[in-house]
Each structure stands twice: as C-alpha cells, then as structure tokens.
Amino acid sequence: MKDISCAVLVVGAGPGGYVTAIRAGQLGLDTVIVEPRRLGGTCLNVGCIPSKALIHAADEFFHVCEMAQGRRTPGISLSAPSFDLAACQAWKAGIVNRLTNGVSELLKRARVKIVEGSARFRDGKTVEVATATGIQVIRARDVVIATGSEAVALPSLPFGGRVLSSTEALALDAPPQRLVVVGAGYIGLELGTAFRKLGSEVTVVEAAERILPQYEAELTRPVAARLRELGVAVHLGAKVRGWAGERMLTMETAGGADERLPADAVLVTVGRRPATEGWGREELVLAMNGPFIAVDEQCRTSMRGVYAVGDVTGEPMLAHRAMAQGEMVAGIIAGEKRSWDKVAVPAVCFTDPEIVTAGLSAARARAAGIETKTGRFPLTANGRALSTESADGFVAVVARADNHLILGMQAVGAGVSELSAAFGLALEMGARLEDVGATIHAHPTLGECLQEAALRALGHAVHI
Ligand code: FAD
Ligand code: NAD
Numbered sequence: 001m002k003d004i005s006c007a008v009l010v011v012g013a014g015p016g017g018y019v020t021a022i023r024a025g026q027l028g029l030d031t032v033i034v035e036p037r038r039l040g041g042t043c044l045n046v047g048c049i050p051s052k053a054l055i056h057a058a059d060e061f062f063h064v065c066e067m068a069q070g071r072r073t074p075g076i077s078l079s080a081p082s083f084d085l086a087a088c089q090a091w092k093a094g095i096v097n098r099l100t101n102g103v104s105e106l107l108k109r110a111r112v113k114i115v116e117g118s119a120r121f122r123d124g125k126t127v128e129v130a131t132a133t134g135i136q137v138i139r140a141r142d143v144v145i146a147t148g149s150e151a152v153a154l155p156s157l158p159f160g161g162r163v164l165s166s167t168e169a170l171a172l173d174a175p176p177q178r179l180v181v182v183g184a185g186y187i188g189l190e191l192g193t194a195f196r197k198l199g200s201e202v203t204v205v206e207a208a209e210r211i212l213p214q215y216e217a218e219l220t221r222p223v224a225a226r227l228r229e230l231g232v233a234v235h236l237g238a239k240v241r242g243w244a245g246e247r248m249l250t251m252e253t254a255g256g257a258d259e260r261l262p263a264d265a266v267l268v269t270v271g272r273r274p275a276t277e278g279w280g281r282e283e284l285v286l287a288m289n290g291p292f293i294a295v296d297e298q299c300r301t302s303m304r305g306v307y308a309v310g311d312v313t314g315e316p317m318l319a320h321r322a323m324a325q326g327e328m329v330a331g332i333i334a335g336e337k338r339s340w341d342k343v344a345v346p347a348v349c350f351t352d353p354e355i356v357t358a359g360l361s362a363a364r365a366r367a368a369g370i371e372t373k374t375g376r377f378p379l380t381a382n383g384r385a386l387s388t389e390s391a392d393g394f395v396a397v398v399a400r401a402d403n404h405l406i407l408g409m410q411a412v413g414a415g416v417s418e419l420s421a422a423f424g425l426a427l428e429m430g431a432r433l434e435d436v437g438a439t440i441h442a443h444p445t446l447g448e449c450l451q452e453a454a455l456r457a458l459g460h461a462v463h464i
Contacts, residue, residue, distance in 0.1 A: 013033050058193070115136055162264065223412070358410075375433070
C-alpha cells in the first residue's frame, strides 16, 4: 500500500477530531482523519445523542403515563400507554445514522481523506493504520491526537454480562426490572432517571455525600427531590462491594454496614478516563498532566507539531469543549494567531430537572476573593414555567460588586438547558447586569428569568 503524506493528520473522529479535520480542510490544508469505528466518536454514537434520545423517549412515555393516571394536564385522558424499547432503539439508531452520515458528508465536502482503522504512532510525524486491506503508513507535518475517553470500570464489577457501561445501557432492548446505578454523576443520573421513567426499579449508589458532587448543592436539591418523587432509591456515602449471588449485590452503607441490593443489571458510571493507551504513546515524548495529555493554551503538546484536543486533554470532558479546541487548532495550524481565550465552557446536566451552569458560582467567586452581587429568580414566578407544568427551580446570576460584570450564571429547571446559549453569550460578550436587565426578553419564555435575576441583583426585579 502506498504511503500517504499530508499536511494534517487527525487521529480519532469524535467531536474533537472531526471538527479539527473539517475546519483544516475548509482552510485548504491537505487533511487525513483516521478512525476505526463509526465517525462521530463517543458523542454521536454512544454518548450525547443516543442518551438524549433515550431521555426524551422516557420523558414522553412518563408524561403520557401521568396523563393516563390523571396526574398531568387536566383535560387530557388516555388509556394504558405502553412502551417498546426495541422499537425506540431503531428510531434512536436512525438519528445517530443521520448525524454520522452528516459528518462523513461534511468531511468529504472539506476534501478530508478518511482512513478506516486504528492508528499507531511510529514517531511524532508517522502513524501506521491497520486497515481492512493492510497497513497504511501516513506521514504528516502536523498531527492532532483526538482519541477521546473510555468508561472507568470498578475492579469488583468488571464490565460484561449484567454489569453495563453507558454504551451497553443505551443499547438495551428492554428496561431491566431492577437496575442498580453506581455513581450519581452525569451519566448515572441522566440514564438512571430515564430507566426509572421507563419502568425500572432504580437504586443509585454514590460514594460522595451528595448527588452530582461537581455541581453546587443548591442546584442539585430539586434533582434530589425529583428522584425521591420518582421513587429512585439513593444511597449516599456508600459503595457497592460486588456480587453476593447471581442477582444480588453487596453494598457498604455510609455507616459501614453491609446491605444487599437485588439487581438484574448494574450500570457503572463512576467517571471516564482519557484514552492514552494502545496507540503508541510510548513512541512519543509527551508531557502528561495526571492521566491526560498536557497541552498549552494553543492545544500544543510537549512535542513540536503534535497537538491534542478533546477528552484526552482534560476536564471538562464535554463535546462542545472538544469541538471548540478542534476549531482553534485547525486555525493555528493554518497560521491563524489563536489561543484558548474562552471565558466559560457551559455545562448542562440533562437530569429531571435540568441543570445549566456557565462561569463562576457565587461560592467560587468568593473563594477567588471577588466581592459579588447576586440575583436569583424562581421559576414559580415565571409564566412560561407555570403554564408548562414545570415551575420547580431558579435562575441565578453572579456579578462583580464593583462594576457589575457578569461572572457566572446557573439555573435548574425543566428546559433550562436552552439558556446555556444566553449564559455563554453574556459571559463571552462581557455583559454587565445592566445589559441583561435592559435587554427585552420575549414573553412568555424562561429567558425572562435571566433578565429578572439580573434586575434582582441590581435591586429592582419587577415580577417578584
Ligand atoms: P471521543 O468522542 O471519545 O472520540 C474519540 C475517537 O477516537 C473515537 O471515535 C475512537 O474510536 C477514536 N480513536 C481512539 N483511538 C484511536 C486510534 N488509535 N486511531 C484512530 N482513532 C482512534 N458531552 C456533552 O457535551 N454533552 C452531553 O450531553 C454528553 N453526554 C454524554 C453521554 C454519555 C453516555 C457519554 C459516555 C458521554 C457524554 N458526553 C457528553 C461526553 C462527550 O461524549 C465527550 O466529551 C466527547 O465525545 C469527547 O470528544 P472527543 O473527540 O474528545 O472523543
Ligand atoms: P461523573 O464524573 O459525572 O460522575 C461519577 C460519579 O461517580 C461521581 O459522583 C463520583 O463521586 C461517583 N463515584 C466514583 N467512584 C465511585 C464508587 N466506587 N462508588 C460509587 N460512586 C462512585 O462521571 P460519569 O457520569 O461516568 O460521566 C463521565 C463524563 O462524561 C462526565 O464527567 C462528563 O464529562 C461526560 N458527560 C457529560 C454529560 C453532559 O454534558 N450532559 C452527560 C454524560 C456524560
């Protein structure tokens, strides 16, 4: 097989890799991307997209069940709704196909060459790819590592059989009758809630003292309350020890006692780790930042001409961070003067209700020695939230006390994920409380809560 020489070689076609490659191609760079699996990486195939499709389906089913029981939207009556997860999987696969085919089209349109196979580094400029037709050697002037991340396993519960990672959980064709979720972080609570709504008995076991420990406690309280309402059992400060029988787990409770948990399946979601093994990292001289590849503000690694983007480079391991890094790196390789100057990477947790944050919380700002002004507006005072039967939660804004520059925004509530755009924009544009307070927000929308939170911080909210 003839060797390939190119300007840019991208290893991995997840959000970090494919965005780097598309943008590099658009900028006229001769680009090759290598991927052994389907284009789109974790996010499109087994992460963001399929999980949000499942969460949506579970919400829809749960709502019609509530309607059938006369517990939602007076005036609607229904009889005995049913749910077929296998049929739903086919619909979900259709969405994933459409998106991965879209990535393929975009790469082709940008004249990026796609090589199917696993890349292994020989040195910082050369990889060999085991393709279906033999070894393909690729040489490049610049290389971008975008190998992503993988689920962390527990030694006492290795993946396989009844022990599922998010990937297997998203592919089930029937909800497990009794599901134990280990880890109350993003995936555990997003998927655990969805399976509860589809009829599983769900028990969550979390080692920390509260759910979603990466978020401020006040944001997670409505989520904890909803889990109780849904009948999800949550054990905090607890650890699953392992199997005690075919469908029986043992758990160490917060008090150190042994407890048994019946389980037809266990979903282990205790975090993800960067994919730094198995592709010849040992052939390179890459400085590391803990388990991650160390990068500077231009995503350059410690080797000249070798960049890294996405989950392999650190927290937050989010698709939009990976994409933003990829877009920047393509520009840098093409000669643009760019560096990572983002004010914030918004984060959304698609729990019930949703949580969204961008920038600093009041506590973090205080810890950084900044004097703040804060405003909070409850969804119970918002017409849109009330008229859509989802008024649990609030929107909060944190600003500097001296010049009112907005430092951060947070919200919890149904549908608040869409506020992430307004949060991100306000922070990147350097908005002050007065800017958001003076902006007309359409009525009735959840966005009005943001305006009112800003006005409240200024001491003159109107609707509260
Ligand atoms: P990945 O998407 O992991 O892609 C890496 C790619 O590299 C893979 O396709 C892999 O096959 C390939 N690769 C690895 N080794 C090689 C090699 N040697 N040669 C060639 N290719 C290789 N993030 C969000 O922002 N929002 C969400 O809602 C969200 N939901 C999620 C839900 C779940 C269940 C999971 C698991 C993750 C979720 N994430 C979410 C995280 C998101 O998926 C990741 O942050 C994102 O995919 C990272 O992109 P990446 O390009 O760095 O890596
Ligand atoms: P996570 O880091 O969000 O949560 C892991 C949880 O497991 C933590 O609460 C931790 O305290 C707990 N834990 C760790 N070890 C434990 C043990 N032995 N027993 C019980 N609990 C234990 O990890 P995740 O849910 O696996 O998700 C991985 C990553 O994927 C996230 O950090 C995020 O970057 C990404 N993700 C993002 C989204 C989103 O943006 N909406 C959705 C899903 C995943």
